Amino acid sequence: MDRRGTVAAVAAALTAGTLALTPTASQAAGHPRPHPPSAPNRVLIVLFDQMVPQYADQFAMPNFRALRDSGTTFDKAHLGYMASETVMAHNVITSGLEPRHMGWTDEAYRDHANVFGKGADQMHITGDLSLADFALIEKNDGVAYPKLADYLHARYPGTSFITVGEKSYAVESATGASGDIAVRMSSRRSNVTDNAPTGCRNLSIPGVPGNGQWRSPAGKNVPAYLNRPDPTDPTLCGRYFVNADKANDYGTRAAFPSWLYPGEGNRFVPGNDPAHLGGDTWVADAAIEMMQRETWSGMFVTLGGIDKAAHMWGAQADTAPQDCTTLAGMTHTRCAAENADVQLGKLRAAVEAVDREKGGRTLVVLTADHGATYGETFLGSRAADAGNSNWYYAPPELGVWDAGTTGVLDTTTYSNPSPAIAALNSDGNVQFSYQSTAIETWLLDRSTRAKKATATRMLGLPGVIATYRKNAAGNHFVLQGTNRMTRSERSWWAAHAQSIVDTMAAPDGPDVVGLLHDRTSYGVYGDHGGAQESVQRVPMVFWTPGARGHSTGESFRTPDLLPTVLAAMGIRPTAPMDGRAHSLRH
Structure with a gap:
């Protein structure tokens, strides 16, 4: 969604065991892989949090369908591991490892080695861990392993690996110790009286005065341009400061089943303030700014809007007609999916511009961190x-x-x-x-x-x-x-x-x-975590400019994503992975 000046424009955009070497790794260890001709020199992973593959055809998602139909699609892809959750997937994707080899296995973590200093075998909630905490436990039996950022740094010295999304644990588990830039939304702040950047006097929701709690870009090496003030008035907060007041729940706190896990302002929805659009629009806009300004070889964009909507309203069961131009409508699954697709269209255009201006080619990967089930x-x-x-x-x-x-x-x-x-x-x-x-x-x-x-x-x-x-x-x-x-x-x-x-x-x-x-x-009522087919199935699409459309029923597990990316980029693995590389049709 572009940052336009009217609610109507916003609405239009919304509706439009033992770790063993894999065969690939074993072969690469003895025989260096030749660099394929015109191999991609950048990779963009776009993750649709809790996207069920059927949504691409069920909803208005033309950008997703276009990349799927012109790229290599593994239409039987599934996670292949538990727990099937966000805090697991982002590190599985960037490491090629199953949870048992990556340092944590679930939403909860038993600190058997007392690495956090709170006592041996104490329990911790992994979704509350910091970037430093994730970096500390990213070890296979105490031995650190390389991730996507490490491979890209070795092949393309001086380039950055960038992660951006709404959720701290999604961004920071993917970033780990070796990611260069990690941008996510800050904790909620309530100063709505002082000037920027300490306070944000301009973040009440139009039509909902007061209720001005807000979030802003935070993380690792956050570029200063993302925290700049309003260009017309430096005392006001700029574009990437968004309302996140729990009082602005858009009806989700009063309705069932959304009241189990209600919304909070514009953290996961765009909202109706065109100068401070939130949710996946915020993520895509920040990603595009960094694409244009930074020298990067890898970017992981994680879009959290579908996940929040589906959790609240029952995932596949959230089928009642909705008006996506309204704040209440934006909280629903179809509206979130269609807005995410608008952002994908913007990201694709930005990638094509980067390829023209900076040279080379970018490999685009579309996937999800898990599926979902309706809790009937x-x-x-x-x-x-x-x-x-x-x-x-x-x-x-x-x-x-x-x-x-x-x-x-x-x-x-x-x-x-x-x-x-x-x-x-x-x-x-x-x-x-x-x-x-x-x-x-x-x-x-x-x-x-x-x-x-x-x-x-x-x-x-x-x-x-x-x-x-x-x-x-x-x-x-x-x-x-x-x-x-x-x-x-x-x-x-x-x-x-x-x-x-x-x-x-x-x-x-x-x-x-x-x-x-x-x-x-x-x-x-819309949930994940287990081994059922509906929570294990995920979309898996690989696309580069000029690729030929190819759909395959070949078995593909999410740990295969990293070795497949490395193979497509002509990068030889240097450590064991649980996944295996698949060939992509060009």
Whole structure:
């Protein structure tokens, strides 16, 4: 969406185990890969958070369809790992590793080596970690591994790897230690009386006076031009300062099921202030400015709007007609998807301009960090603001750290689980539990006997189709038992479940895992996290200018993304990866 001067213009835009070398890595170790003729010298990854592949055809997403239909598309791509969540995917994509080899495996992290200094085996919520925290735990059994930024630095010295998005944990897990520029929205600030940049007097929503809490660009090496003041009045905040007041929820706090996880101003939606558009529009505009101004070889643009909308309204079930010109309409899944597509069109145009002006070619990758399911069978609390306490359960006598090295122990926020999850702790052995479209539980007593007892108890919880317990060596999950499944559920489960669950077998990971029926959730009405096909399926498109359209049913897992990018760019891997390279048609 362009930054235009009227609400009508905004509306028009809106509607328009053991780590083994892969064959590729093994071959590359002994035989340097020749640089392909006219290989791309830049890569842009555009991630649509929680985009289900069907949205591209279901909604008005012509830009996505154009790149998909003229690029190489893996139409059977799936994550191939758990947990199927944002905080996992961004590092899987940039490392080529499964979660068990990348340092953390889920929304929760057991600090078995006490790297955060809060005590061995203390539990931390990974979505609250800082950039420094992620850099600290990005290690495979204590050994740091290269990521996309490292490979690009080695091939193109002096160039930058840039990450930009709304969410701190999405941006910072992808950036890690070696990313150069990381831009995300700051924490919420409330000074609406002082001049910029300390205060923002100009960030109330048009038609909604007051309610001026705001966010601005923050992160690592944020370019000064993104924090510049208003060009016509330096006492006012500039373009990348946006309203994020919780009071401006656009009806999501009063409606069900959105009240489980309501909106907050223009953090994930554009809004109706043309000088301060938020959400994915904010992300794309910032990305394009950096494309034009920086010398870069890699950029990761993560668009969070679909995710927020789908969580609130039930993902695939959010089909009622909406007017995307209104603030309330913008909060819905179709409007978010169509706005994300407008941003993709802008990004493609910017990439083509960069290729013309700076030379070379840019490889564009379109994907998602996870799919989604509608929680038709919903097993969490339906109370307002219950999303986080549905997802996370920490017994009050234990608590959970809300961040890594600088966090505080929270013994209240996450101690109000649904009755079913409370029953899981009937023997007092649960240290922490995370539940969404799966249940993952960490135990105090981790003996085989204790894990069997919890896995058996978990098998009796509502919605569970199978439970697994981590073996004594910690490198594999043993199937404890199953319940009745539908034919389609059993087919997917038999083909994929064991390998997906095993990707969580690490010291920091859960001790017991329960998989759920399709269209079943404990968290919110549009959810992810588990092994069901709908939360595992993701779009996977590779495009360069002049590419020939090619769709393939070849098996593709998200850990394959990095080795495939490196192969397309003629870059030889220097470390083992869990993914393998695929050939792209040019």
